[in-house]
Amino acid sequence: MNATEHIGLCQRLGRALFAGLAFMGAVTARGGELTAGWVALTNYRADEAMQVFAVGAQAADARVAREARFGRGVALLTRQPVTASQVEEARELFRALAESGTDEFAQGARFYLGRIAQHHQEQPDPEEAARQFRQLLAEHERSVWAQSALGRLALLQLYALDPGFTPAQRIAAAERLLAQAHVPAAEGEVRVAIAEAIFYYRLPAQLALPHLLAAERLGGSDRAGRADLLLQIAELSRLAGLKAQAARYYHLFLRENPRDTANYNARMHLAEVEPPVPAPAGP
Amino acid sequence: MKITRQMVGFILMGAAYLAATYTIVRRSAQEARTDRVTIRFSQWQLEGTVRKAFDAIIARYEQLNPRVHVVHLAVPDTVYLPWIQTQMVGGTGPDVAEYVWIWPDIARRFQPLDEDIMQPNPYNRGTPLEGVAWRDTNIDGFSNDDSYIKSLGHYYGITVTSHVNRIVYNRELLRRITGSDAPPRTYRDFVALCARIQAYAKAHDLNLVPVGASQDTFPFLTYMVMGTMGAGLSERLDVRHRLQIYQNQLASQYLRGEWSFETPELQAGLEVLEHLGTVATPGFVQRRRHSALADFVSQRTAMVVMPSWEASSLPLICTFDIGAFPFPYPLQDDPVYGALARGPYGEGPRISVMGLYLNRTTPHRAEAIDFLQFLTSVEGSRIFTTVSNWQPATVGVKPSGFAAQFTQVTEGWAWAATYIGLTIDAEPFLRTRFSTLWNANGGLKAFQREVKAGLAARIRDDLRREVVSGIHNVQREDNIAVAAYFAAPPAARPAKLELVTMPNEVKVYQFGRLLTAPDPTHP
Incomplete structure (x- = not known):
């Protein structure tokens, strides 16, 4: 089943589950029934999700109740228009969850406390966001929540924290976070963030090459991101005189992206490191 | 019985009522047929040839797939968005809708096609594209803004055509003036041709100018000339080493002082444009495209700046033979601008347009995808270009007839940077400054002064908006990622949330920092 089929199935499943819940009224919710709320949220139906989570919050099962409270927090951040008071209510829900356990919902709540400070509240608070992310990493380093937070903490380190830091110090601080990456996609994100910051601060571009090579090896980029990686590696390798490596990545780029708008430019630069390749067929 | 005027009125009303009833019943019956699926497809290209092309494609598709009925909804562009x-x-949207990437709510209203476009298009069986991923059968690999929505990191739009701008010319007039109907091959040939046309007009006391243009078409010239002549600068500005530059990146680099309209390549481009202003219809900045077209058809101009989507009507309304040529940019052998040239040039990036999106809630996903596959197959694309005279967007499909003269030149350097089409407010600001460049009381220096005085403020406003929309994007995608995580069975949950892509969140920080720190390379 592909992602779009999954969306369709989720939509149908969500409607069926929601209809069932509405019919049953205020029954005591069990864990599986909250799935309808999550599915509703994936389809931007926050009001529907809030009703599901409201039922779940009354559950006798403490785990279900905690998941429902966590779900309500997410729904509050989704329901349009998202007001400052909704954000505040969500923050309070997440704070209570984070401070009352160590389960998945406590970790997710800690992640959201960081994200709210980083992006959801009106005035961002990078220091608070970093504090929450660091606590999450300190307590649950290998969890999905900590690994998801790692790249976002890297962004704070690269652009927002420590105003007195030089660009090189920012890069070094972000590189230290790599030791806490345990999931390829998380490490790949941090490495891409570092490479982009090297370009942004106009540091010697060659410093980005090892990060780009590692990110490509780790995988996890979407198709457009991977096209960027392949071409950036090829270009930096060419400029560093690493002809064989440059050629390998130009070929990979051209093979995987035969219709990219940079096709001609890439072929011309490839010709500098090995004999020319033919143009793609067609217009 | 005597038939009164009143009775005639009632009879006409009754006939109209019956006709309307019949139409509604017939359509309802069509839709109520249980042996076939009806999908609805909306678009706003009301040019007659384009509507006919879609109707022809639908007719052929229904012939191949009698189980599916496609309803074509052609809605005027003036009301299409609302x-x-x-x-x-x-909840009554069509299954397939033409849409534009900058319009709102793409994630909420439409569904991504990431997996679909990596599969071969079954309608390409028996063609050179058999077995090729659908994505790679499109001339830009669906990398255009309408297909791949960068902020969401997914493919959404299936694009069906492409456009290019050309200078269309009156062959007979050129032959009469120069003895040849061959178009100019170099920039200096073009300058000489314009001078000859002006001299001919003066000698014969004719109301004739070399080039027709209008407020609708001159921007194309400015994009082409500045983007092409700025190729060397673009290469230097490619600090991300991606061999192309997005417009917002270019705008941010303007704020950093890395380029200006006094940079030699751009100054040269402005000089070429300034000359174009002297050989174009006086006052063209204020005139609309139909005025330029009327001048050309009436032989008051020998050439006219023309986008390919308008070209299909020319053979019908011109009483003379016409030709078309790409603007001959100065190349390395040009005596004045050769040192700044970085040719050969492609005609900009190879980009397809007219994105067709799949309704997120369509109950007929498989049929809608199947129709889109036929539409963009070799056969579907061939029907499209043959009937519409628009450019095809499917690899290997040749445009037919007059449209062939508008085939984009892609073998050449292209960086995707136009220097004029920067960001939302910066672009109209720059466009309106060109009246200064072409004004007898203005000129190049005055243009550069005006731009220097006002462009940075526009770019700042635009980047501020990009930061805000980027944050909204992050907020929405955070919640979707978490909801999708919990909606999935525990065994299928990812090891990391699928948040907004890193390049999208990076942009929020980079532009945000640029707006507060004039020189981001220092603390």
């Missing part, structure tokens, strides 16, 4: 938004919000 119409489609109302339909989508009301």
Whole structure:
């Protein structure tokens, strides 16, 4: 089943589950029934999700109740228009969850406390966001929540924290976070963030090459991101005189992206490191 | 019985009522047929040839797939956006809709096609594209803004055509003036041709100028000339080493002082444009495209700047033979601008347009995808270009007839940077400054002064908006990622949330920092 089929199935499943819940009224919710709320949220139906989570919050099962409270927090951040008071209510829900356990919902709540400070509240608070992310990493380093937070903490380190830091110090601080990456996609994100910051601060571009090579090896980029990686590696390798490596990545780029708008430019630069390749067929 | 005027009125009313009833019943019956699926497809290209092309494609598709009925909804562009938004919000939107990447609510209203476009298009069986991923059968690999929505990191739009701008010329007039109807091959040939046309007009006391243009078409010239002549600068500005530059990146680099309209390549481009102003219809900045077209058809101009989507009507309304040529940019052998040239040039990036999106809530996903596959197959694309005279967007499909003269030149350097089409407010600001460049009381220096005085403020406003929309994007995608995580069975949950892509969140920080720190390379 592909992602779009999954969306369709989720939509149908969500409607069926929601209809069932509405019919049953205020029954005591069990864990599986909250799935309808999550599915509703994936389809931007926050009001529907809030009703599901409201039922779940009354559950006798403490785990279900905690998941429902966590779900309500997410729904509050989704329901349009998202007001400052909704954000505040969500923050309070997440704070209570984070401070009352160590389960998945406590970790997710800690992640959201960081994200709210980083992006959801009106005035961002990078220091608070970093504090929450660091606590999450300190307590649950290998969890999905900590690994998801790692790249976002890297962004704070690269652009927002420590105003007195030089660009090189920012890069070094972000590189230290790599030791806490345990999931390829998380490490790949941090490495891409570092490479982009090297370009942004106009540091010697060659410093980005090892990060780009590692990110490509780790995988996890979407198709457009991977096209960027392949071409950036090829270009930096060419400029560093690493002809064989440059050629390998130009070929990979051209093979995987035969219709990219940079096709001609890439072929011309490839010709500098090995004999020319033919143009793609067609217009 | 005497038939009164009143009775005639009632009879006409009754006939109209019956006709309307019949139409509604017939359509309802069509839709109520249980042996076939009806999908609805909306678009706003009301040019007659384009509508006919879609109808021809639908007819052929229904012939191949009698189980599916496609309803073509052609809606005027003036009302299309509110119409489609109302339909989508009301849950009555078409299964397939033309849409544009900058319009709102793509994630809420449409569904990504990432997996679909990596599969071969079954309608390409028996063609050179058999077995090729659908994505790679499109001339830009669906990398255009309408297909791949960068902020969401997914493919959404299937694009069906492409456009290019050309200078169309009157062959007979050129032959009469120069003895040849061959178009100019170099920039210096073009300058000489314009001078000859002006001299001919003066000698014969004719109301004739070399080039027709208008407020609708001159921007194309400015994009082409500045983007092409700025190629060397673009290469230097490619600090991300991606061999192309996005417009917002270019705008941010303007704020950093890395380029200006006094940079030699751009100054040269402005000089070429300034000359164009002297050989174009006086006052063209204020005139609309139909005026330029009327001048050309009436032989008051020998050439006219023309986008390919308008070209299909020319053979019908011109009484003389016409030709078309790409603007001959100065190359390395040009005596004045050769040192700045970085040719050969492609005609900009190879980009397809007219994105068709799949309704997120369509009950007929498989049929809608199947129709889109036929539409963009070799056969579908061939029908499209043959009937519409528009450019095809499917690899290997040749444009037919007159449209062939508008085939984009892609073998050449292209960086995707136009220097004029920067960001939302910066672009109109720059466009309106060109009246200064072409004004007898203005000129190049005055243009550069005006731009220097006002462009940075526009770019700052635009980047500020990009930061805000980027944050909204992050907020929405955070919640979707978490919801999708919990909606999935525990065994299928990812090891990391699928948040907004890193390049999208990076942009929020980079532009945000640029707006507060004039020189981001220092603390």
